């Protein structure tokens with residue numbers, strides 16, 4: 541499956557930044573990637589005139605159920621997370637994609653990372669960028685092995 545970017549999804553959003561969804565359009569696109577929201581959660585997309593955009597977004601996103609597990613084989617249990625951030629700074633993809641993470645800090649909102657802390661809990665924001673999503677890559681389990689609370693495990 542081709543990796544989606546928030547900019548790719550933003551193209552099909554109304555781009556009004558009306559925040560009726562609780563975010564800017566770019567923020568909404570980011571939450572679409574992590575499957576926290578569905579395209580139908582943008583009320584503007586439900587208005588006449590946006591049906592093609594809505595269909596395109598659903599086509600790009602595909603089925604959302606168990607997406608993280610299907611793509612990465614990781615089971616994320618945010619309720620067990622203490623927000624320590626260890627997984628965020630040991631993930632090699634995060635290190636590659638964020639200078640902030642490379643410096644031992646949390647990623648910026650616009651950094652295209654795999655894992656981030658959101659409201660004090662871990663979130664797998666971009667399953668498709670995880671090394672485990674690429675069968676030709678080595679089998680990474682750094683976040684699983686180093687999480688002190690076992691909030692990340694293998695399915």
Ligand code: SF4
Pocket residue numbers: 553554555556557558559560561562563564565568581582583584585
């Ligand atoms: S409700 Fe829709 S149009 Fe408004 S900010 Fe959110 S995504 Fe953009």
Ligand code: SF4
Pocket residue numbers: 630631632633634654655669670671672680681682683684
């Ligand atoms: S498995 Fe590896 S690449 Fe994937 S989120 Fe965990 S540390 Fe990052």
Ligand code: SF4
Pocket residue numbers: 620621622623624625626627628657661662686687688689690691692
């Ligand atoms: S998932 Fe584990 S390592 Fe990552 S922030 Fe939560 S407790 Fe820390």
